[in-house]
Amino acid sequence: MIEVLELTKRYGDTLAVDRLSFTIPTGVVTGFLGPNGAGKSTTMRMMLDLDRPTAGSVRIDGKHYGQLREPLKYIGALLEAKAVHPGRTAYNHLLWMAQSNRIPTRRVDEVLSLVGLTAVAKKRSGGFSLGMGQRLGIAAALLGDPKILMFDEPVNGLDPEGILWVRNLMKALAAEGRTVFVSSHLMSEMALTADHLIVIGQGRLLADLSMNEFIDQNSHSFVRLRSPQPERLLDLLTANGMSARPDSDGAFEVVDADPARIGDLVAAHGVTLHELSPQRASLEEAFMRMTADSVEYHTGAMPTHGLSGALPADEAAEPPPAPAPASAWGADWRSTKGNKKKES
Amino acid sequence: MVPVLLSEWTKVKTVRSTLVTLITAFVVTVGLGALISFFSNSNFSKMGASEQASFDPTSTSFSGIFLGQLALIVFAVLVIGSEYSTGMIRATLAAVPQRTTLMVAKVLTVLALVLPVALLTAFVAFFLGQSLLGSHRTHIGDPGVLRAVFGMAIYMTLIALFSLGVGFMLRKPVLSLGLLMPFFFLISPILSAVPKVKTVAHYFPDEAGQRLAAVHGSTSIPYGPLEAFFICLAWVAVALAVGLVLLKRRDA
Numbered sequence: 001m002i003e004v005l006e007l008t009k010r011y012g013d014t015l016a017v018d019r020l021s022f023t024i025p026t027g028v029v030t031g032f033l034g035p036n037g038a039g040k041s042t043t044m045r046m047m048l049d050l051d052r053p054t055a056g057s058v059r060i061d062g063k064h065y066g067q068l069r070e071p072l073k074y075i076g077a078l079l080e081a082k083a084v085h086p087g088r089t090a091y092n093h094l095l096w097m098a099q100s101n102r103i104p105t106r107r108v109d110e111v112l113s114l115v116g117l118t119a120v121a122k123k124r125s126g127g128f129s130l131g132m133g134q135r136l137g138i139a140a141a142l143l144g145d146p147k148i149l150m151f152d153e154p155v156n157g158l159d160p161e162g163i164l165w166v167r168n169l170m171k172a173l174a175a176e177g178r179t180v181f182v183s184s185h186l187m188s189e190m191a192l193t194a195d196h197l198i199v200i201g202q203g204r205l206l207a208d209l210s211m212n213e214f215i216d217q218n219s220h221s222f223v224r225l226r227s228p229q230p231e232r233l234l235d236l237l238t239a240n241g242m243s244a245r246p247d248s249d250g251a252f253e254v255v256d257a258d259p260a261r262i263g264d265l266v267a268a269h270g271v272t273l274h275e276l277s278p279q280r281a282s283l284e285e286a287f288m289r290m291t292a293d294s295v296e297y298h299t300g301a302m303p304t305h306g307l308s309g310a311l312p313a314d315e316a317a318e319p320p321p322a323p324a325p326a327s328a329w330g331a332d333w334r335s336t337k338g339n340k341k342k343e344s
Numbered sequence: 345m346v347p348v349l350l351s352e353w354t355k356v357k358t359v360r361s362t363l364v365t366l367i368t369a370f371v372v373t374v375g376l377g378a379l380i381s382f383f384s385n386s387n388f389s390k391m392g393a394s395e396q397a398s399f400d401p402t403s404t405s406f407s408g409i410f411l412g413q414l415a416l417i418v419f420a421v422l423v424i425g426s427e428y429s430t431g432m433i434r435a436t437l438a439a440v441p442q443r444t445t446l447m448v449a450k451v452l453t454v455l456a457l458v459l460p461v462a463l464l465t466a467f468v469a470f471f472l473g474q475s476l477l478g479s480h481r482t483h484i485g486d487p488g489v490l491r492a493v494f495g496m497a498i499y500m501t502l503i504a505l506f507s508l509g510v511g512f513m514l515r516k517p518v519l520s521l522g523l524l525m526p527f528f529f530l531i532s533p534i535l536s537a538v539p540k541v542k543t544v545a546h547y548f549p550d551e552a553g554q555r556l557a558a559v560h561g562s563t564s565i566p567y568g569p570l571e572a573f574f575i576c577l578a579w580v581a582v583a584l585a586v587g588l589v590l591l592k593r594r595d596a
Contacts (some may be wrong), residue, residue, distance in 0.1 A: 045434070045596070048434075048437075048438050049437070049441045050434050050437055050438065050595065050596040052593070052594075052595060065440040065441055066442065068441065069437065070347075071439065071441060072438070072439055075438075077438055079434055079435075080431055080434070081430070082430075082433070083430065083432050083434055083435050084360055084430060084432055085355075085427075085430050085432055086430065087356075087357070087359045087360055088358050088359055088360070092358040095353045095354055095358075096352075096354040096355050096358070097351070097435065097439050099347055099350045099351040099354055100347055100348050100351035100436075100439045100440050101347065101439055102347045114432065123348075134524075139433065139492055173357035218380075234361065297397035335364070
């Protein structure tokens with residue numbers, strides 16, 4: 001079990017990690033989520049005793065990482081791809097690691113075949129593609145057959161086949177009873193693999209909950225309506241205690257409404273509908289809403305709904321949020337933030 | 345300790361730079377020494393009387409170290425520097441979080457590799473140089489000569505360990521080499537010619553090394569070979585100690 005206690009890292013004036021405390025549950029995949037610059041990598045490096053915490057500590061089965069004898073048998077970590085000497089072969093890279101922790105040499109061949117690098121084992125790693133480098137890093141993490149695995153952004157730069165492979169590998173490792181701790185800045189990726197979520201932003205803990213709880217809390221449903229008689233529709237909804245908000249391309253959204261009830265209502269009053277569709281807000285948006293205040297660098301205002309062309313040039317006049325799945329970071333952040341102000 | 349040593353040994357023997365730098369150190373030191381020995385012999389009659397009187401055939405055959413040591417510096421700096429430049433240091437420290445153990449293993453690995461190369465270089469440079477010095481040669485059995493040959497090998501080894509310490513301190517190989525190369529190649533030789541500064545420059549590792557590898561000390565150097573050894577050793581100890589403190593304190 002890994003416990004992070006009040007972990008803090010300060011670089012000059014910036015607090016990269018700010019009194020971060022959490023416990024990583026054993027035997028499941030835990031997603032470590034946060035926007036770029038949230039402090040994920042710094043936290044992971046401190047967990048491995050590579051970076052010195054300004055304050056706080058990390059305990060692995062009650063011990064500090066530096067107290068572990070032969071730590072590769074406890075924790076396998078992939079921190080960055082291609083952290084290898086380009087002139088050394090994949091086999092020799094794994095060989096020195098194995099020797100340093102008294103891991104039997106045959107294990108090197110085993111992990112090489114596990115990640116599918118047997119054919120290039122005797123090739124210098126300098127010629128490896130990013131995907132091959134990532135596989136070599138994963139082989140290194142698996143070398144000591146550790147109970148705990150840590151992956152920092154393992155799917156970065158991988159092709160779809162590689163992403164699927166990593167995803168299945170993480171699930172398989174957890175199914176074997178191992179603890180898998182994987183960082184990502186993509187909620188959609190985590191939704192597919194993680195059982196538990198730890199979300200940070202600007203070095204602070206924002207959420208520590210199971211994936212199911214996160215979905216229940218954040219994935220609210222809404223009904224999208226489109227009608228050639230928008231005024232009548234709006235009046236009807238308002239009269240029945242439902243509030244609808246227009247989205248960017250002329251439709252309306254009714255949050256937490258029962259689609260059957262709306263259907264019955266408009267039929268009874270003879271309002272024509274061109275669309276009535278139940279929708280769910282994406283987890284990605286929930287994540288962005290959660291971290292909105294802590295994103296380090298916001299993208300500038302860009303016309304994200306380029307095709308519809310409905311976005312006014314003046315940012316302040318931007319219509320209320322449309323949980324349009326295709327919207328980009330900046331726009332969404334701005335709209336949700338604006339929304340929060342209105343709500344409060 | 346033994347597993348970490350084995351691991352460090354695997355690291356140095358599985359990169360090309362090890363062989364390239366060590367062979368270069370041997371070839372340059374022996375080759376340049378032979379060349380200078382040859383020309384010293386043919387030009388001996390043109391030397392001044394005082395030059396002839398203080399002529400040390402042993403250190404003449406070791407003249408190539410002036411250039412050859414640069415290859416040793418590159419070797420030692422890369423042992424640690426290449427880990428920082430590639431990011432591999434994080435894999436290393438994740439595997440061996442005990443900083444002191446890691447550094448001791450690296451020191452012993454460099455020692456185990458450089459000492460035999462240095463002994464071979466010193467003896468080959470000596471015998472080849474003497475054979476080219478003709479009538480001005482000395483013999484291995486003469487007083488102080490064998491000691492000077494061993495002194496040369498020890499100096500080469502200590503220079504590598506000193507560079508390793510600097511490599512641990514400065515991490516990036518470009519930085520370490522950018523400091524060490526000009527120091528040994530330019531700054532120290534220049535400073536040792538400047539009056540007043542000269543007295544300080546005598547205690548630089550390369551000056552002490554020259555004394556270590558010479559049979560007769562030059563009159564300007566105020567200490568003997570044993571003191572020279574300890575001066576070199578002190579430089580090594582300081583470089584490694586500072587390197588270790590920084591390794592323990594800094595983020596990888």
